[in-house]
Amino acid sequence: MLGNGIIKGLAETARNFFGSYVDKERLTTVQFPEERLPQIEGTRDFPFLVYDGDDWEKGLRCVSCHICEKECPPKCIFIEKSKDKKPDAVGKLQFYPVRFDIDVSVCMSCQICVEVCPFDAIKMDVEFELSSDDRFGGLLHHKDKLAKSNEYYHKIHPTEAAAVDAALAEDREKEKEKQKQAAAAAAAAAAAKAAAAANPPPAAETNTDASSKEETK
């Protein structure tokens, strides 16, 4: 007979209708601005810039190498490279971005900039409430808005941040080894060349030690 399935379906929707008034468990939605579901760790939407230490201007990991700018498919990144070099968080002299803008209205959250960055300077954020009254300016994020501390990165993506820090520390360790070897070689050469001159202690080495300790704590 035609219509059995219709009656069954109608009964089901009626059960849902009345059930949702009786049983709060049935309601699967949350009332968003007041109630929020906990974010899962893999959440990611727009990129931000990581800095080490306390001062965001000094500690930016970005060396304005323009790789992310070139790789960005919708071309939403704009970088202006500095003329001079400043010491970074490690103390090494580096170029730094004078301007680093991301147009969030253009960004498509593809994460390619994160993947190509050799310095682990750009990472994905979880902030999504970015709406603004200003249609063009409000969505063009400058360096100051993009810079977020490494602690923040640890907070939003703990596993990933720990892995990044470990890799960075390992790199620095290697570099330290290399520098040590280089220094040793240089010292040996120097010793061989001029035995009279005394070996000065390499200042950069101690600095690296201090900052890497600070980072991992």
Add this chain to the structure above:
Amino acid sequence: MSPLSGYLLLSALLFSIGLSGALTRRNAILVLIGIELMLNAANLNFIAFWRYGPHPEMLTGVMFVIFSIGIAAAEAAVGLSIIVAVYRHFRTTDLDKINFLKG
């Protein structure tokens, strides 16, 4: 001028408009529309004569119009399906180009 002649004049005008359309248009559908218009002008005459003529209680004019509307509907249905069939054959509804029997 009596009210009846007003209606009759209107009907005559509609008939002439329909006739001119049926004679001058080349699209078969529009020719059919012109013929419908002429039919309707005649219907208006029937209703006007029923309203102002003798013996309205016999409802002759009304009945005539009801049947006429029925026939017009049938005519429109058959006519339009003929046009669709012709279109399928000739790929056009232009009456000047459908001249197979002209010799």
Add this chain to the structure above:
Amino acid sequence: MTLSFLLLAAIAILGAAAAMNLKNAVHCVLALTLGMAGLAALYLQLGAQFVGLTQLLVYVGAVAILAVFAIMLTRSRTGETVAHGSASSRISGALTALLVFAVLAWAIFTGISPQQLSGAQPEASVREVGVALMQRFVLPLEIIGVLLTAALIGAGVLAIEEKGGDR
């Protein structure tokens, strides 16, 4: 010659004239619908309620839609629908129509004597129409029924697409 008559007559003439003169075939059908609606309103004004509403139902609801469907199914490949014939055929057609109108108008103005006309508004209730259909006009009704059935079948047969046709 009341105001309502003039208004409705203007609508009917406007619709009819537009239907016969516009370029686009769909516009023509829409204008025809306007004219038919005006005619239906004239029937209502004359007291023939059933006929007026039937006119509306048949012409606005059925014939206009049928014509529109036919236009959609027969759109010429070159794009817009064809307009008018050649200038000579237009002029001769318009002259013929004008001549017919002149003859009709002459007949109307000379033929009617106002004494024969009745002024009272006659009644054509649905019940009376129905009784008349079932008693005096039962044979025409049957014939119309047969005709409509034949038209239905015929239209279907004509419009149906043969299997393996040239499509």
Add this chain to the structure above:
Amino acid sequence: MPEMIDQIFVLLKHWIMGYVPSGLQPLCSAILSVLPVLVVFPLLFAITTVLERKGLGRMQNRYGPNRAGPWGILQPVADGVKSLTKEDVVPRSADQLVHLMAPILIVIASFLVYSVVPVGRNMVVADLNAGVLFFFAIGSMVELAVFMAGWSSRSKYSLLGAMRAIAQMISYEMPMVLSGVVAIMAAGSLSTVTIVNMQAGYTGIWPHWYLFTPWGITGYILFMIAATAESNRCPFDMPEGESEIIAGYFIEYSGFKFALFFVAEYLGMMASSAMAITLFLGGWAAPFSFLTWIPSWFWFFAKLILMLMVFIWIRGTLPRLRMDQLMNFGWKFMLPLSLINILSAGLWHYLPSGFTRWSVISLLLLLSCFLLSRSLRRNKWFQERTYRFAS
């Protein structure tokens, strides 16, 4: 006293008319009759939209709108403000005049049909001799408006949507009229007022509604299915199927014109429900003889809201049909069954009243319904579907 409350609006109108100079009385009377229709039904439309959204939400275990005002009851106001302030975009290639006329025509047609609906005792705008015919005649204007909207937009989606809508409306108009014919046969009149008056009597406590006869309930169900299809509601909303033709014939409309289409859709739904109530559910008549002290207009609107809730319930339950299923259902099930229904209503008139009449007519209708649904199913069940354009 109950009579007074029942007739309160009629008395109010007469009271106002007493202050109007006699020259203006026809005009004033018309305005006083039309104005309530223009106020009450859009208001009911607003209530329906919020009811629908909340009801659908609950059927899907959501809350539905609950932000604008307490429990979201001001949502229609917010929607109205939004649609009024939105930009009105007209496509450059659109047929400007026809594009403008379509929403106006559809709203006029949707409002006109209410003029023959009796919303209470002595409460009808125009008691036409051929009221039901007027309803269907004006209802057919909607098809033309839909075509105008779809064609004038010059968009293939809207044209497809319009063609679907017209094909569907024409196919289901016939079962709608034919299933309404049984009530007209029983009442012996095309006037809506007479039809309701014929149903207003009681046997014991039970009313004389046509719903409580075998042909009445069949006609009612057929009428409601056809009305759902006529108003393009789920499960017959192919004309505006979002997933395949985006929004059908009104895709190129925005702002207030879009809102007019929206209003017209709901007004059409309410008009069909009102006509179903008039034809089968006794119009303004109370459901039991001991409830007649409640005013008649209350009963009409209570029934109307109940019907609208059924519409919402069905929308929340059934998925969209396919076009061929829709056509098969309309032509191979609805149309034959409504014809058989007319036959059975005629038989009912001539059979002696009593148990025999009931059983014979019920059996006839059930059997034909069963056979028709079997024949509908037979060819469709194991048939392999062919996709003409997707190979």
